[in-house]
Amino acid sequence: xxxxxxxILVTGASSGIxxxxxxxxxxxxxxxxxxGRNEAEVLTTIADLPEGSAVSIPADLTTDAGRRRVATAIxxxxxxxxxxxxxxxxxxxxxxxxxxxxxxxxxxVFEINVTSVHLLHQLLAPYLEAAVLPVVIGLSSTVGRxxxxxxxxxxxxxxxxxGWLATLVQEFRGKVFSVNPGGTRxxxxxxxxxxxxxxxxxxxxxxxxxFLRLAHAANPEPTGALFEARDWIGMDPWEGLGTR
Numbered sequence: 001x002x003x004x005x006x007x008i009l010v011t012g013a014s015s016g017i018x019x020x021x022x023x024x025x026x027x028x029x030x031x032x033x034x035x036g037r038n039e040a041e042v043l044t045t046i047a048d049l050p051e052g053s054a055v056s057i058p059a060d061l062t063t064d065a066g067r068r069r070v071a072t073a074i075x076x077x078x079x080x081x082x083x084x085x086x087x088x089x090x091x092x093x094x095x096x097x098x099x100x101x102x103x104x105x106x107x108x109v110f111e112i113n114v115t116s117v118h119l120l121h122q123l124l125a126p127y128l129e130a131a132v133l134p135v136v137i138g139l140s141s142t143v144g145r146x147x148x149x150x151x152x153x154x155x156x157x158x159x160x161x162x163g164w165l166a167t168l169v170q171e172f173r174g175k176v177f178s179v180n181p182g183g184t185r186x187x188x189x190x191x192x193x194x195x196x197x198x199x200x201x202x203x204x205x206x207x208x209x210x211f212l213r214l215a216h217a218a219n220p221e222p223t224g225a226l227f228e229a230r231d232w233i234g235m236d237p238w239e240g241l242g243t244r
Contacts, residue, residue: 001029012088016186020204134174
C-alpha cells in the first residue's frame with residue numbers, strides 16, 4: 001500500500017472532490033481524517049471505507065470551535081499529520097459583476113476559501129511539524145490562475161489562496177503544492193455551470209492520481225509546484241517512487 005503509514009486530513013469531505021479523495025487515499029493505505037460541515041454527509045463519505053481507516057470530524061471551519069475540533073481530533077489520533085488537503089470551498093453567486101457583488105456573499109466566500117484555510121493551518125502546524133515529510137495541498141481553480149468575468153469572489157479567493165500557498169512555500173519546512181482540479185463532476189460544478197453535461201466531465205476519482213502522488217513521502221515534485229489534475233488522469237501516481 002503506497003500510502004501506508006501516512007495520515008491525511010481532507011477538508012470539504014462532505015461531497016465532491018473531498019469525498020473522492022478520502023476514498024482514494026484510504027484505498028492507497030492512508031489513514032484519513034475527513035472533515036466537513038454536514039455531519040450526515042461526512043459520515044456517508046466514510047461509511048463504505050474499511051473500519052478504522054477514516055475518522056469523521058463534523059466541523060464548521062469558519063469558526064474557532066470548528067477548527068479546534070479538527071486539531072483536537074488529530075491530537076487524540078496520534079498527534080502527527082503527514083498531509084493536509086484543503087478541498088473545502090464555497091462558490092458564491094455567479095454571473096454578477098464585481099461592481100454589483102453583494103457584500104455578505106463576498107465576505108462568506110473569502111472566509112471559507114481563504115481565511116479558514118489560514119487559521120486552520122495555524123492550528124495544524126505543530127502536527128505537520130511532527131511529521132517526517134509533511135505536505136500541504138491547496139485546491140485552486142482555473143479562474144484562480146487567470147481572470148474571468150462573472151466568477152466574482154470565488155475567482156478572487158482562489159487567486160488569494162494561490163498567494164497564501166506561495167508565501168507558505170517560503171516558510172514551511174515541508175512541501176506545498178497547488179492543484180487545479182479543472183472542471184470536475186461535482187455538485188458545485190453543476191451549480192456553477194448548469195447547462196453543462198456532467199457526463200462529459202471527469203469524476204473526483206479520475207483526477208485523484210496527482211493528489212495521491214503528492215501525498216507520498218517520496219514524491220520528487222519540487223515544493224511550490226502548480227499542477228493541473230487533468231494532466232494526470234489515467235497516469236500511474238507511483239511511477240518512479242519505487243512503491244506499487
